[in-house]
Amino acid sequence: DARFDPxxxxxxxxxxxxxxxxxxxxHRMKRPWAGQVEKPPEEQIPRYDPRNPLxxxxxxxxxxxxxxxxxxxxxxNDFPALQPDAPDPGAxxxxxxxxxxxxxxxxxxxxHPWSDVTxxxxxxxxxxxxxxxxxxxxxxxxxxxxxxxxFENKGAVMGCxxxxxxxQVWASNFxxxxxxxxDRCQRxxxxxxxEPLLLEYAKQEAEKKERxxxxxxxxxxxxxYWATWPYQMLLLPRRHVLRLNDLTTExxxxxxxxxxRLLTKYDNLFEVSFPYSMGWHGAPTGPHLKxxxxxxxxxxxxxxxxxxxxxxKKFMVGYEMLAQEQRDLTPEQAAEKLRNLPEEHYKIREx
Amino acid sequence: DARFDPxxxxxxxxxxxxxxxxxxxxHRMKRPWAGQVEKPPEEQIPRYDPRNPLxxxxxxxxxxxxxxxxxxxxxxNDFPALQPDAPDPGAxxxxxxxxxxxxxxxxxxxxHPWSDVTxxxxxxxxxxxxxxxxxxxxxxxxxxxxxxxxFENKGAVMGCxxxxxxxQVWASNFxxxxxxxxDRCQRxxxxxxxEPLLLEYAKQEAEKKERxxxxxxxxxxxxxYWATWPYQMLLLPRRHVLRLNDLTTExxxxxxxxxxRLLTKYDNLFEVSFPYSMGWHGAPTGPHLKxxxxxxxxxxxxxxxxxxxxxxKKFMVGYEMLAQEQRDLTPEQAAEKLRNLPEEHYKIREx
Ligand SMILES: O=P(O)(O)O[C@H]1O[C@H](CO)[C@@H](O)[C@H](O)[C@H]1O
Ligand SMILES: O=P(O)(O)O[C@H]1O[C@H](CO)[C@@H](O)[C@H](O)[C@H]1O
Numbered sequence: 260d261a262r263f264d265p266x267x268x269x270x271x272x273x274x275x276x277x278x279x280x281x282x283x284x285x286h287r288m289k290r291p292w293a294g295q296v297e298k299p300p301e302e303q304i305p306r307y308d309p310r311n312p313l314x315x316x317x318x319x320x321x322x323x324x325x326x327x328x329x330x331x332x333x334x335x336n337d338f339p340a341l342q343p344d345a346p347d348p349g350a351x352x353x354x355x356x357x358x359x360x361x362x363x364x365x366x367x368x369x370x371h372p373w374s375d376v377t378x379x380x381x382x383x384x385x386x387x388x389x390x391x392x393x394x395x396x397x398x399x400x401x402x403x404x405x406x407x408x409x410f411e412n413k414g415a416v417m418g419c420x421x422x423x424x425x426x427q428v429w430a431s432n433f434x435x436x437x438x439x440x441x442d443r444c445q446r447x448x449x450x451x452x453x454e455p456l457l458l459e460y461a462k463q464e465a466e467k468k469e470r471x472x473x474x475x476x477x478x479x480x481x482x483x484y485w486a487t488w489p490y491q492m493l494l495l496p497r498r499h500v501l502r503l504n505d506l507t508t509e510x511x512x513x514x515x516x517x518x519x520r521l522l523t524k525y526d527n528l529f530e531v532s533f534p535y536s537m538g539w540h541g542a543p544t545g546p547h548l549k550x551x552x553x554x555x556x557x558x559x560x561x562x563x564x565x566x567x568x569x570x571x572k573k574f575m576v577g578y579e580m581l582a583q584e585q586r587d588l589t590p591e592q593a594a595e596k597l598r599n600l601p602e603e604h605y606k607i608r609e610x
Numbered sequence: 611d612a613r614f615d616p617x618x619x620x621x622x623x624x625x626x627x628x629x630x631x632x633x634x635x636x637h638r639m640k641r642p643w644a645g646q647v648e649k650p651p652e653e654q655i656p657r658y659d660p661r662n663p664l665x666x667x668x669x670x671x672x673x674x675x676x677x678x679x680x681x682x683x684x685x686x687n688d689f690p691a692l693q694p695d696a697p698d699p700g701a702x703x704x705x706x707x708x709x710x711x712x713x714x715x716x717x718x719x720x721x722h723p724w725s726d727v728t729x730x731x732x733x734x735x736x737x738x739x740x741x742x743x744x745x746x747x748x749x750x751x752x753x754x755x756x757x758x759x760x761f762e763n764k765g766a767v768m769g770c771x772x773x774x775x776x777x778q779v780w781a782s783n784f785x786x787x788x789x790x791x792x793d794r795c796q797r798x799x800x801x802x803x804x805e806p807l808l809l810e811y812a813k814q815e816a817e818k819k820e821r822x823x824x825x826x827x828x829x830x831x832x833x834x835y836w837a838t839w840p841y842q843m844l845l846l847p848r849r850h851v852l853r854l855n856d857l858t859t860e861x862x863x864x865x866x867x868x869x870x871r872l873l874t875k876y877d878n879l880f881e882v883s884f885p886y887s888m889g890w891h892g893a894p895t896g897p898h899l900k901x902x903x904x905x906x907x908x909x910x911x912x913x914x915x916x917x918x919x920x921x922x923k924k925f926m927v928g929y930e931m932l933a934q935e936q937r938d939l940t941p942e943q944a945a946e947k948l949r950n951l952p953e954e955h956y957k958i959r960e961x
Contacts, residue, residue, distance in 0.1 A: 261697050265709075268696040271784065273708035279787045282691060282712055290689030291671070294771030298646075320642070338641030340633060340929070340936050345619040346612045354803070355811050356835050357624035361633055410928035418925025420645030427928065433622065435934035436630045452705070460706050484707050538932035562931050574769025577761035577778065578691070580913050581889035583786035585691050 265589050272590075274485035275448065275456060276441050281485055282585040285592065288567075296570040297416050300532050304375045304422045312337075313423035315372045330385070331392040332369040333428075339365035341431055363404060363431035368392060370424040377413070377424050377532055379522035379604055386515035390503075393539070394511070396428050398504045401544030404430035406438055409503075414534025416564060416572060434543055441540055442555070449554030457556035458499050465497070470594040473520045473602075477513040480521045482594040487584045489573050490528065490593050492521065492561035500557045502541035520602050525563065527600045535563035616940050625836035626799065626807060627792050632836055633936040636943065639918075647921040648767050651883050655726045655773045663688075664774035666723045681736070682743040683720040684779075690716035692782055714755060714782035719743060721775040728764070728775050728883055730873035730955055737866035741854075744890070745862070747779050749855045752895030755781035757789055760854075765885025767915060767923060785894055792891055793906070800905035808907035809850050816848070821945040824871045824953075828864040831872045833945040838935045840924050841879065841944050843872065843912035851908045853892035871953050876914065878951045886914035 261268070269284040312319040315327045320337045341363030348358040370389050371381055378386055393409055400407045411426035412419040434442065448456035461479050464470055470481045472492065483493045494517065500506060506514065525533035542555035566573040566587060579585055601608075612619070620635040663670040666678045671688045692714030699709040721740050722732055729737055744760055751758045762777035763770040785793065799807035812830050815821055821832045823843065834844045845868065851857060857865065876884035893906035917924040917938060930936055952959075 263697040263699050265699070268699075269692060269712045270696065270699045271710040271712045273710075275706055275708075280710070280784075282786075284691040284712075287689055287691055292771065294769060295649075295766040338638055340635040340638055341620060345621065346614040348614050348616070348619075348621045353814065354799070355626055355807070355814060357626075359622040359624075359631070361620045361622045361635075406933070408929060408933045410932050412925075412928040415646040418645060418927040420643065429929050429933065431933075433631075435633075437931075437933050448705070456706070463704065463706060536928040536931050538928060540932070560932060574763075576769040577763040577887040577889060578759060578780050580788075580887050581761050581891070581911060582757070582759045582780065582782075582788050 266592065272485045274483075274487075275460075276444050276485075277437075278440070278444050280583060281487055282583055283589060284585060284587065285589045287585075287587040292567060292571055294571075294574070297572060299569050300414055300416075300534070301422065302532075306373045306375045308374060311374060311421065311423055313367070313369050313421055313425055314374060328369065328372055330371070330388045332372075333366055333392065333396070336365035336367050336427065341365050341429055359433070361431065361433065363429060364400065365430075366396070366400075366428040368396070368426050368428060370426070374423045377522070377526075379519055379526055380606065381424075381519075383512075383515050383519060386518060387512055390506075390511045390514055394504045394506065397502060397539075397541070397544070400428065400430045401502075401504075401548070403545055404432060405543050405545035405547055406431050406434050407544055408435070408438075408538060410536060410538035412536050414532065416534045417536050419534075432545075438540055438543065442543065445554040445556070455499060455554055455556045457495055457558055461495055461497055461556075469591050472524065472594050472597045473517055475513050475517050477510050478517040480517060482590040482597070484590060486590040486593065487575075487586060488562045488564065489566045489586065489588060490525070490561075490563050490597065491590075492563075493558055494518070494521065494561065495556060495558035499553075500541075501552055501555050502544070502557055503539060505557070521561075523602055523604045524597045524600045525561075527605050528597065529565060529569040530605045531569035533563055534565065535561050537561045617943065623836045625834075625838075626811075627795050627836075629791070629795050631934060632838055633934055634940060635936060635938065636940045638936075638938040643918060643922055645922075645925070648923060650920050651765055651767075651885070652773065653883075657724045657726045659725060662725060662772065662774055664718070664720050664772055664776055665725060679720065679723055681722070681739045683723075684717055684743065684747070687716035687718050687778065692716050692780055710784070712782065712784065714780060715751065716781075717747070717751075717779040719747070719777050719779060721777070725774045728873070728877075730870055730877055731957065732775075732870075734863075734866050734870060737870060738863055741857075741862045741865055745855045745857070748853060748890075748892070748895070751779065751781045752853075752855075752899070754896055755783060756894050756896040756898055757782050757785050758895055759786070759789075759889060761887060761889035763887050765883065767885045768887050770885075783896075789891055789894065793894065796905040796907070806850060806905055806907045808846055808909055812846055812848055812907075820942050823875065823945055823948045824868055826864050826868050828861050829868040831868060833941040833948070835941060837941040837944065838926075838937060839913045839915065840917045840937065840939060841876070841912075841914050841948065842941075843914075844909055845869070845872065845912065846907060846909035850904075851892075852903055852906050853895070853908055854890060856908070872912075874953055874955045875948045875951045876912075878956050879948065880916060880920040881956045882920035884914055885916065886912050888912045 542552035
């Protein structure tokens with residue numbers, strides 16, 4: 260009888276934040292890849308491009324002119340998926356044809372006036388400014404809207420159509436599927452175990468160490484036990500924190516630091532500006548501000564698609580879409596690779 | 611007060627098979643696209659390629675030689691994500707670190723001896739042979755395994771690494787997330803309304819007509835009210851049928867016919883071999899064969915990624931991954947476009 264080896268033997272792992280299972284088949288990395296390769300990202304991006312609508316001083320699609328901003332810059336998305344005033348589709352008729360009103364706002368936030376930098380290449384003080392702006396936005400928009408989703412699509416392979424460093428903020432009058440599911444899961448765990456799911460998880464991971472990639476006194480970045488994407492990351496504070504605007508000044512600075520370290524390792528993995536989608540999940544806002552949300556713990560998810568190299572990604576297709584997500588290396592293997600990478604960015608080393 | 615217009619006003623729609631919501635923001639199609647474009651699929655594929663491991667008579671990675679097959683051909687996947695004999699990871703220790711044994715089989719099925727055909731370009735009798743082989747596989751493998759997932763990844767953009775027409779069959783000793791969710795949703799509906807969810811849905815859609823793309827006396831293909839992917843399709847029999855192997859001879863022939871019609875329209879949309887992932891969902895098998903599964907209705911899901919053209923896909927990224935899926939045209943707009951396309955394949959017309 261063979262002894263179980265997670266690197267050799269496929270198995271299922273449970274994701275307690277989504278109440279679902281992942282199929283881990285690490286032996287699959289051995290198969291050769293003859294499929295699609297991606298274009299590597301453009302390495303020569305001009306610091307200023309007169310045609311780029313995100314650069315300081317340029318004119319956007321709707322005719323507005325950007326200020327000569329020197330730090331972050333926030334404006335309303337010119338093609339918003341959510342607008343504040345859409346009419347109601349009306350009462351539901353049939354249980355199989357249900358619709359609901361959706362209202363909200365979509366904003367774009369530039370991280371820096373230059374197009375040729377990314378978060379890991381920015382100065383720590385500049386990343387602190389980004390975090391402070393996030394805090395401000397959650398606080399402001401969260402007064403009215405129950406959910407404020409901050410997210411960054413980075414790299415053309417992640418549908419990002421503009422190389423200028425930026426993220427988006429979409430706020431809605433409803434709790435979207437993913438945070439609603441996460442809310443249910445965290446609540447159930449709290450009711451059963453009397454402590455926040457992710458606080459206990461962070462404690463366990465800090466002890467086990469095998470999935471930790473970077474850590475500091477305030478923060479922890481791990482490849483979660485239930486990671487779906489090859490180099491997926493969960494970034495969270497060690498202290499019980501509900502929302503971005505509950506972070507202390509020290510924790511914000513610590514966050515800038517750990518983000519720079521983490522994203523530098525990401526870039527160093529394949530020596531390429533690492534594509535991903537990332538976003539923040541914290542306790543809901545708006546009407547939920549008055550509720551008890553002790554079951555929540557603030558965290559960021561990083562979902563990067565690359566699997567084998569700068570140009571070969573993991574395809575979440577057929578079996579994944581129709582049956583269940585499957586991964587080709589263990590979370591422990593991914594964490595070890597990232598952990599062993601230098602914390603100096605390959606582009607800085609090159610110069 | 612503006613009157614609600616689904617093409618102009620964003621709204622949410624409920625997916626009763628997944629108990630989740632979709633954000634429909636059809637006005638978003640107006641934004642210009644400056645992002646990633648895909649390579650169009652290779653148009654000149656040789657009928658026989660001596661290096662292609664799926665062609666008749668060729669040697670595969672493991673040294674096995676394919677027979678000179680003349681219709682379909684099934685073999686065990688040389689790099690299976692599921693194997694029949696993986697050891698058990700052992701009893702769970704902590705609720706946040708749960709794992710389970712995963713066992714199963716992975717098979718590959720070639721549709722045709724030629725590499726330069728696809729289902730819509732095959733003769734109807736040849737497609738019937740594919741369906742008959744599906745039936746055989748569900749019946750055989752379904753004796754022991756609770757879930758037999760038949761799926762096709764078509765096109766490099768969907769991670770398909772071999773242009774030879776083929777699908778895969780992954781069977782498992784567990785009910786994967788997606789069918790488990792679908793099972794729960796169909797069961798709940800049945801308990802509440804006393805009839806199968808998808809049977810009632812098909813009846814409603816056949817009357818409403820606005821989302822129907824192709825239909826016949828036995829089959830219906832609609833862009834579901836809750837479609838996520840731009841040109842997503844739900845294909846299902848009109849009669850109450852639990853599994854592929856419950857179809858009558860006539861229904862199998864009708865299926866070959868409607869598949870050819872549907873996939874021809876797909877190819878005609880952007881005059882390109884239309885990429886997608888598709889797969890069959892029917893009542894669970896193995897130990898579930900003895901249970902009452904009346905709440906189930908057999909159906910196929912088609913998830914095609916293209917949005918704007920042969921080279922511009924929909925990116926399910928940031929907001930979709932972290933919050934909720936969002937679409938850029940209404941299901942009714944998609945259905946109308948497909949419905950109005952000719953049923954003669956553009957490649958046949960060209961010759
Ligand atoms: O086995 P294939 O076709 O090479 O692999 C493809 O389909 C699988 C099942 O959907 C996925 O897990 C892989 O990521 C994808 O590349
Ligand atoms: O608004 P963008 O960045 O152009 O659009 C991108 O991100 C959105 C939010 O995740 C997605 O809905 C789009 O499909 C994607 O192309």
